[in-house]
Amino acid sequence: MSFLGYPRPDGTVGTRNYVLVIPQGLIAKSIGDFVAGVRTIQTVDHGSGRTANDRERIARVLIGLGRNPNVASVIVHAASPGVGYPELKAERLADEIAASGKKVEVIDPVKDGGVYGAIAKGMQLARMMVYEASKLRRVEVEDKHLCLGVKCGYSDTTSGIAGNPAIGYLFDKVVGAGGIAFFGETTEIIGAEHSLAKRAANPQVAKAILDAVAYREAAAKSTGLDIRTINPIPANIKGGLSSLEEKSLGAIHKAGTSPIQGVLQYGERPKGKGLYFVDCWMGSYSIFAGYAAAGANLVMFQLGGGGLTGRELMEGSPSIVAPFLWCTANPKTYQMAKDNIDFYSGSVIMDGEDPQEAGERLYRTVIDIASGTLSRSETLLHTDPIDLCLEEPRF
Amino acid sequence: MAAKRALIMHPKDNVATTVEELQPGDQVRTAGGGEVHSLAAVEAIPFGFKIALEAIPQGAVIVKYGETIGKAGRPIAKGALVHIHNLEGTRARGDLERREKR
Numbered sequence: 001m002s003f004l005g006y007p008r009p010d011g012t013v014g015t016r017n018y019v020l021v022i023p024q025g026l027i028a029k030s031i032g033d034f035v036a037g038v039r040t041i042q043t044v045d046h047g048s049g050r051t052a053n054d055r056e057r058i059a060r061v062l063i064g065l066g067r068n069p070n071v072a073s074v075i076v077h078a079a080s081p082g083v084g085y086p087e088l089k090a091e092r093l094a095d096e097i098a099a100s101g102k103k104v105e106v107i108d109p110v111k112d113g114g115v116y117g118a119i120a121k122g123m124q125l126a127r128m129m130v131y132e133a134s135k136l137r138r139v140e141v142e143d144k145h146l147c148l149g150v151k152c153g154y155s156d157t158t159s160g161i162a163g164n165p166a167i168g169y170l171f172d173k174v175v176g177a178g179g180i181a182f183f184g185e186t187t188e189i190i191g192a193e194h195s196l197a198k199r200a201a202n203p204q205v206a207k208a209i210l211d212a213v214a215y216r217e218a219a220a221k222s223t224g225l226d227i228r229t230i231n232p233i234p235a236n237i238k239g240g241l242s243s244l245e246e247k248s249l250g251a252i253h254k255a256g257t258s259p260i261q262g263v264l265q266y267g268e269r270p271k272g273k274g275l276y277f278v279d280c281w282m283g284s285y286s287i288f289a290g291y292a293a294a295g296a297n298l299v300m301f302q303l304g305g306g307g308l309t310g311r312e313l314m315e316g317s318p319s320i321v322a323p324f325l326w327c328t329a330n331p332k333t334y335q336m337a338k339d340n341i342d343f344y345s346g347s348v349i350m351d352g353e354d355p356q357e358a359g360e361r362l363y364r365t366v367i368d369i370a371s372g373t374l375s376r377s378e379t380l381l382h383t384d385p386i387d388l389c390l391e392e393p394r395f
Numbered sequence: 396m397a398a399k400r401a402l403i404m405h406p407k408d409n410v411a412t413t414v415e416e417l418q419p420g421d422q423v424r425t426a427g428g429g430e431v432h433s434l435a436a437v438e439a440i441p442f443g444f445k446i447a448l449e450a451i452p453q454g455a456v457i458v459k460y461g462e463t464i465g466k467a468g469r470p471i472a473k474g475a476l477v478h479i480h481n482l483e484g485t486r487a488r489g490d491l492e493r494r495e496k497r
Contacts, residue, residue: 191462226491237479246484306442330443349402
């Protein structure tokens, strides 16, 4: 099947057509507040006091978002001109984004008349970029240009039984067509890593999966705490999940059955096509930005929600540039937050719908939203600030 | 009254997931992996929680999806609720590690 998307110079295809202004801060926010069709990142983490590895992670996210297929062109502002860390210098970010063939402009308060001058110049540039981007037309492309990312959250037993398997079906179908799919959340494969390792494309990948789990489990043990006081989170336990292993064994169903081609770091772009595991934390406000930085042009949150008592209004687009879908298989969650849910698969549990048919319905929903239909969260202007998945201590 | 439904994910499982609220004495019929079990709930079990398909001795492995999801922290009766009060996760348990070190 095909979808309607925006072909980019590097061969990727966008499901959206944004102008991105990075990094976070007053200049980016001001431009975004004034110019239609502009996206920016909202995070308080700008690298100060961070190690070189973590600064590189921040840079990877910013560059990756700029290169994302849903972005037509990019403005980079010099956040700390002349005094910033080398990894985060505007020229470096701009050059690496421009290597994808996109138009990139740099604005600099020192050269452009202070912060007010930079905002004014940025607004002018952004308006022109948005105008130019609007001349692009969607064209019919194959579904192999889909690059998907998934997280499951507020998981309950409906997640493992029906919600995650529907995503798994979608992933198998898109990977089978030649597309890319990401899943992650290293803590939440603890107890299921052996079956994922068996699906590794080669022994190096199997080892990388087991190593990622060993590292994360050792870190968890070093707290001296019962992991069940942290994860499964209280909402998981209230939804019927009793241990981290049970949560993990249900969680991996969202990854389908395709071979795992590699283990990626947060925000790292894959070298090829297929299914990838991203070694990262589960946080809703960081994981989707990481998937988008890795190139995802559509992301989804598979919601359990059995333990939730109110969820009428949900997070807004923590993926920044990738359309964000809410999926659930819990009939109670669906009733509670119907106007926020893009896809419901509780019919598998309640009405005996064939799981494959539910997967097909999800695939059609994804094709539809990839082609321009808004996801429910995209109908909101609200976007939540995000927290980047950094690993090392601050000094 | 018709038997209520619980789902088995894999033939090796010794628990099933309820897809209807159960009251003590409710008859349950399983669907999903392997043979069909008929049993009675011995206590109330909410939607989406686990029911023991057989008596599970303390320390025995609890299996769902055909895989270990923990061990019985105490003896579990057939038809009982299986949850954090009687199922002990075994992975990433920093508290157990600390006890072992002492």
